[in-house]
Amino acid sequence: GGNISRSWVLGGSNTLRRPASHKFPPRELPEG
Known part of the structure; x- marks a missing residue:
């Protein structure tokens, strides 16, 4: 990502x- x-x-x-989805920080989201 x-x-x-x-x-x-x-x-x-x-x-x-x-x-x-916007409630979770970028580090919590799966990089892709």
């Missing part, structure tokens, strides 16, 4: 399209 830190702020990455 590289844009993960930016994606989760916008509402989560493409793999995580959940309303609560």
Whole structure:
């Protein structure tokens, strides 16, 4: 991952399209 830190702020990455995805920090999200 590289844009993960930016994606989760916008509402989560493409793999995580959940309303609560932005609640988790970038380190909690799976890099991909």
